[in-house]
Every structure is written in structure tokens, then in C-alpha cells.
Amino acid sequence: MGDFGLSVAINSETVINLYPFASKSCALMLSEKFAWAWDNVTLSERVTLPAKGRYPDASFDGFFIRGTQNFSCKPIRITEVSDHFPAVLIIAIE
Numbered sequence: 001m002g003d004f005g006l007s008v009a010i011n012s013e014t015v016i017n018l019y020p021f022a023s024k025s026c027a028l029m030l031s032e033k034f035a036w037a038w039d040n041v042t043l044s045e046r047v048t049l050p051a052k053g054r055y056p057d058a059s060f061d062g063f064f065i066r067g068t069q070n071f072s073c074k075p076i077r078i079t080e081v082s083d084h085f086p087a088v089l090i091i092a093i094e
Helices: 020-031
Strands: 005-009 062-066 071-075 087-091
Touching (some): 062 071, 062 087
Antiparallel strands (some): 005 062, 071 087
8 A cells, every 4th residue: 555644624624615715724735645535525415514694504524635546525414412513534445
């Protein structure tokens, strides 16, 4: 197995396409050859913080990963633990 890396972004402004101020942290991870686990997943399928009041649905929680192209990420829609849904990353290591 080659180089493998995982970064967990919890309650973080790392949403690539949502907030301009996240671009520095995202750019750094992407420059280190990490992939955003939510890439190509629509917002409706990756919500980890449901809309509340004036704030829209968001996905502040997720992962950056490198070393494999075989992974999927999904939120687990439970509310008993936190106002954020947990995000689960499934990795196939070659």
C-alpha cells in the first residue's frame, strides 16, 4: 500500500463550494493531494447540519482523504447525540 492519509474535519468551515472563507484550508488540503470526501455529492445528500432559523442546510462535517479512490461518505441522520449528524467514511484500501 502506498501513501494513505485521512483528515477529519469536524464542525469546520471546510465546505469547498459553500463559503469563500474556507478556500485557504481547502486549498491546502487539495494541494497535498487530498480529495474532499463530499466531492460530487449533492448538498441534499451530504447535510450534516440541518437548516435552523435563518441558517440553511450545511455540511460542516466531513473528511479529506488520499491514497485511495474507493471511498464513500454519508451522513447518519440521527438527532439524539448532537445538532450535527455524524458523517461516516467507508474506505476500501487496496
